[in-house]
Amino acid sequence: MQNLKNMILFTPKKEEIKETSKSKKWVDKFIAEREFDGIKKTTIQGDVNRLKVFLNFIFNRLEKNPEEMTNAEFIKFFNYLEKERKLSRNTQNKYYNNLKVFYKLMRLENFKDFKDESEERKRFTSFEIKHYDSLSTEILNMILTEILETRSTTKIRDAMIIRFLWDTGARISEALKLEYGDSDLEKGEFRLRNTKGKEERIVTCSNDTLALVNYCLKANLRKEPKDKIFQTYKGEPLQRNRVSDVFRNAVKELKSQGRIPENKRVVIHSLRHGRAVDLLDKGMPIDIVKEYLGHKSLETTLYYSHSKERQENMLKQIKKIL
Template structure:
């Protein structure tokens, strides 16, 4: 009897089910952990890495690495993501200290953990970046991570919402605070972290600008404050009376990122939006709509706080500014 093994996940089951359906094969799922001669699949190496440990020497080096990033003012997100990925890497080799790791070990981890578990290209690049920084700053270039081949770049175009879809989402929100949060993100193209870090003093109603402090890349910038948002924020302030943070959570603390995400997801469902799009899609939509209105790409780069113009240029591929000027040859056919 032949047998095939697939990852134990809902995505893998759906893919297999779709494949079987194409050939008229009915797939029956039956949970049975006691089949003779077959061990239950343990989600590959993921579970072992999540619960494993590292050596004392490695743990000490990881603490030094974290301290280095914190003192160099790396963003909290970068520190967290680098530490998570590099810790998983060293858990993969629990009996090796950092100075015993070879380039072959790195490639082995990429093949047998990252690729085997279908993790993203961005995760792979993140790990390589983390290891490169770790070995240059903590282990004085004892391992030349630059020799590791990076995955081929894939250009994914983000999904965006139309102006009418944005309107539906905002109008579906009854709570004034929630409506102000979603409206502000779209109106200024804010990242979620930038929204929750806004203080009352960052709103400059006289100059009609909002100051974004310590954003990605530890940079400050100004974005425009729309008249509609200013009115909405004034109404919100009268009702909620925040003290320090523009949007306060429990006990006067910062509003949580998960709460902001939940507001968007709930509003999207209520508005009947079926597109697969996240909260960050509001930022993508903002940039795309600006480009469609003829705003210069350099100005959009400044508003978004991008280091490289290449990052901003992706919106030229999403925008319908040029596409709508093209007439389909089908329209000239007498059909």
Template sequence: MPKLRKGGNIDDIHDMILIKSKSDEPEEKIDYKKSEIDKIDKEFTIQRRFDGLKERTIKNDSQRLKVYLNYIYYNLNKTVDTTDNKDYVAFFNHVRHDRKCKDTTVNKYFKLLTVFYRIMKYKNFNDFLVESKERKRFTKHEIRHYDAIDEETLNMILEKLIGMKGSTKIRDATFLRLLWDTGCRVSEVAELTYSACDLKKGVFKLRNTKTKRERTVVCSKETLKLLNYYLQHQGDQGPDEYLFKSAYDGIINKRQLGGKFVGIVNELKREGSVPENKWLVLHSLRHGRAVNLLDKGVPLDVVKEYLGHTSIETTMIYSHSTERKNKMLDKISKIL
């Protein structure tokens, strides 16, 4: 029998000799609910990505979905296929009152769950969906849309912009001019590459659109002249290079430009040049172009195609816009 090594501990040898039961060892606790939540979120994300949604939209939806899943799994001790009407009521009360979400955010949760239960083929949300539509639970609050911008206000913004310090003011001003002429979504202009542009005629093919349908837009001679002036001072102009680049040669930072735009609008409000109740953002240029085209007599169906709307109802929103109503009232007052 081997002797105990000098300095050894008899208790250590004892522990090594005896057979231990696995139950005696501390086990790492597995959070099965979290695993299930992550699995569901992953499956839903795969479906949304396959549908062609933008990554930012997928990320936002994933964050909201996890709020819902965490609530039903941990607070209600339910699963996605065992929830019922009272559970949905409890969740939306939680979102509205405990999380202090605004009505617009609550509506986003409702739309998300509608899509989620449809895509994942669970039927237990259907009754709540029908009942909510009948009782107008998520439509009674008016959703305020961005205001349309006009040429006069846009020119004031451009004046402020080119008077600022910084190396990107020409780029930013050119971006706004092109955004105004084309009536594009911000992402559509931001993602323009040289291969998609006829820089002699001022014709642009939009390939990465919200509706996944390619469309063509144009710009004025003045905007084209400005665009070519700006591009003369740019570096690499390969077919896959963006027209509007960041300082690091990547795609232009839309959020940064949007913040600069809103900052100028707020400055004009303080000066009294823009009404305080005007809600102007970069997307207001698209609204403004729609109203402008309709005011000039361009047929509704043509405006629909130019802006890339999927339905004529969306375009009709602009035909009944506050800006057009105000102009109509001005005309009526003059003939009374």
């Protein structure tokens, strides 16, 4: 309704943004930092356009420099975006994220108070969706096979953990903190206590994965209730970077062989993404998927329900009946 209203009513033209020598100094420095970080030119251009709007506002309206901005003045800027430039909340989020990057790269501290207060009051998007591609079981099997074909002495354990992450949809940090006291190794049920959302939840795995877990756990040196179930051969808790490296190396090798497209962003978190899409595809109600994955917001789960992978599958199914 609001969008229709905006289309019908006459609104003043947006203020023209002109680059000055003063703003150019900041823009050039920002571009240099972003290029050094290897950011794509198209992304940089979008960031620069938003930065110019910010610099134009503070130089001309507030007569302030970036390092002089206060909390109240940042609020004035975002009110300007909403009331005068008529920008949506989603676009304002982009400006907010843009300024976080800008102030970080410029090594300026005065954005921190506004950032902290905004997070506390949930002014902007309270979560960030990272656009990873999800996994299909076909790609997952290729990754597992690649791991099993290495000469690593821990390849069975590493593959088991990948399977476990897929089944449970657990974040890697949650899985690696699992203790024996939280694990029912007969039923295949695991209580995740150290979760991102600070709320406990129970996850499960298939019988095949459970059998593999029990097989690998026989080699553990420490098996007290407070001991972690995923251990090194020395009995130390397994570290996140070890599992991530194994997964990353397998994906890298498969990409070099042309078996996974170069532009497909497959990371360890793709297992969790893939589990969400897989459950939704199999008809699991979205509220149950939300609880199982430990999402605080239904909006996060809805993102997966509208994922590119699900849309592609939907089109294939429709094409079959045409």
